[in-house]
Amino acid sequence: MTKVPRKTAKQLNEQKRLCVKSKKPHMPATDKRRCLTLQSMKKAYKSWGYKLDPDDNKQQEYIKSQGKCLHRCKMLLADGTVTPLYSSIQSGHTRPANTPPEDIQARKEAGNAKRSATHKARGLGQKHHYxxxxxxxxxxxxxxxxxxxxxxxxxxxxxxxxxxxxxxxxxxxxxxxxxxxxxxxxxxxxxxxxxxxxxxxxxxxxxxxxxxxxxxxxxxxxxxxxxxxxxxxxxxxxxxxxxxxxxxxxxxxxxxxxxxxxxxxxxxxxxxxxxxxxxxxxxDTCFSLEVNRNVSENTKTELIGIQYIKDALPGNTTMALASDKNKTVDFTFHRAGASLGISAKTATLANKKPDGTFSGFLFGTGAAPDHHKCDWVLVVYLDESRKIVEGFSVIRGSAVYTDANKSKPYHWSKSGQKKGVAYRIEKHSAAHLPQLVDLMFGKRGGQQITL
Missing domain, CATH: 3.40.1350 (Trna Endonuclease; Chain: A, domain 1)
Structure with missing residues (x-):
């Protein structure tokens, strides 16, 4: 293991100062060092991307019930929940609701980079989900x-x-x-x-x-x-x-x-x-965004496909969502004592051409733990609005999760051609899902399923 010189206390303190400073939301110079009021507090929360309850009387009663200084209080949101502490956002300890996704990702990557080899060697942190x-x-x-x-x-x-x-x-x-x-x-x-x-x-x-x-x-x-x-x-x-x-x-x-x-x-x-x-x-418990308030944009897209699949299954087939989270299999199909492990993937346009169009599709595979339990990969195609399911492809799990493809995006062209592979990945309309499920249980179609 390569030894890296330790940072001095001064360097660590300076790094910490810069990190906190970078997280503090921007405030206009005219708003700094002013006495905080209900109106200026509302203005700040709205600038940070929070949708507040418009009833000022209700807000004042809630702040009064907290019995703290105004900057140590929270405010009511329109959906019935509450905001983080004003002071936590202002100081940079809590990120505002409208923080750009690229900033969130950059901070995650920076946090991951700070993990030491000793931390990993000792097996600290959550490696499995129990x-x-x-x-x-x-x-x-x-x-x-x-x-x-x-x-x-x-x-x-x-x-x-x-x-x-x-x-x-x-x-x-x-x-x-x-x-x-x-x-x-x-x-x-x-x-x-x-x-x-x-x-x-x-x-x-x-x-x-x-x-x-x-x-x-x-x-x-x-x-x-x-x-x-x-x-x-x-x-x-x-x-x-x-x-x-x-x-x-x-x-x-x-x-x-x-x-x-x-x-x-x-x-x-x-x-x-x-x-x-x-x-x-x-x-609603599984799919409603009123119940699941903090869902990533990627998950919102995936839920559209999973919900459609659940509702469009043949009458003789049931679907059970996976209890093991962050694994390859997203759900299982059950029929007459037989079960199939399914990995659901949403196709993303890839290979942009000079005219602005795209010539192919891809989906990510990630680390794919327990991929040997995946029988089929069910690819979901969405329309341009990314809200309506317009088609499916079915590929054998053993063709997607290989040592050569490990953690790499899986690419194919709009014509269905996959580089280095003889078969074509066919796109079927959403209405054909019941027939595709029948063929998945029949284990026909080679590396992918053809109607």
Whole structure:
């Protein structure tokens, strides 16, 4: 490993100063050093891209209820959520809503570059996603499996799983966000959820944070924290101690799974909280942008294709969204005891010509973990507005996820030609999806499916 000279304290402080300065939103010179008022605060939030509730009386009542200096307060948004703290945005600790995507990406790349070789060697940071495994273990240890009906949401949305109980109306679900943290060692763990998260993108959702350990190579749930309201959050974020010697800030949230009484109390708390939170149809829980408030533009596009596929399937075929997030398989098709792992990809125009038109398509493949579970790649073509599905192509997963193509974009021309490959990738109209699904189960068509 190449050794890099360490930066001096002065260099680190200067780097930190420049980073914070770059995050601070621009404010006109005439607005600086002025006494903050409700009107100037509204003006600032609007310039930062927030859509505020227009009722000034309601805003004043809400600010008064916070009992803090004006710059330490939040304001009400038009969708019923609240803004981040004024001081957090002004100081650069929280980015404004209208931050350009290229700036966000640049900061992410800069943050990734700062990770040291020691950090990676020690296995720190989240390398795998254990929400599915820990949730399944929680259902067993608390007895919730017998009383809960649940469905996994698409990858990339705010909701992890939709929950329904016998006390809820049929066909309605409570949106839930799952968090998991390994409590094998260390004095404190971070579930990476803040009070601001619960007030904004996760508003109206049940937060279930699960602490676990590995016992004989199996996941064992040790502690569970259940939050249904931002006021449940002990401070700014959920960072409980693994084994507190006395009551700590998370004592009112902690359920220990080594105690029968606490396991029962945890079960009752989850069921009770589900009844108190908003209920939605399964369709809205998974696809509505009113429920999923913080979704990337790329995910919004993917949801259009997934929703169309779900609604247009043949009557003898069902679709289950993947419980393992950030993996290759997005959902599975089930028919008469047979299952197919499907990776859904949205085709993007590629190879721009001098006249402004494009000669081909592509989609990204990324790291593609567990790609051996992918039977077919279902490519979705959208119209120019990127809002309507106009066609599909089907390619075998083994032809897309190869060692030669690993992490590279998958290209083909509009005529269907793929460089170095003899077959053509045919584009079929959206109305032909049922026939394509039939052929996918029949495993015909070679490397791609032809009607």
């Amino acid at each position: 929400e599915k495994d820990t949730f399944e273990a929680l259902l067993d240890v608390t007895g919730l499996r017998n009383v809960l009906d649940y469905a996994w949401a698409p990858d990339g949305v705010n909701v992890d799983v939709a929950l329904n109980s016998e006390q809820m109306a049929a066909g309605t679900y409570c949106a839930s966000q799952l968090k998991a943290a390994n409590m094998t060692s260390g004095g404190q763990v971070n579930f990476n959820i803040t009070k601001i998260d619960m007030e904004t993108k996760y508003k109206g959702q049940l937060i279930i944070a699960i602490g676990y350990k590995y016992v004989e190579r199996k996941i064992t749930v040790t502690q569970v924290f259940v939050l249904s309201d931002p006021n449940d959050m002990p401070g700014r974020s959920l960072q409980p101690r693994v084994n507190p010697k006395r009551e700590d800030a998370c004592a009112h949230l902690r359920f220990r799974m080594d105690d029968e009484e606490q396991r029962r109390a945890c079960k009752e708390k989850i069921l009770e909280s589900m009844l108190q939170l908003p209920h939605h149809t399964l369709q």
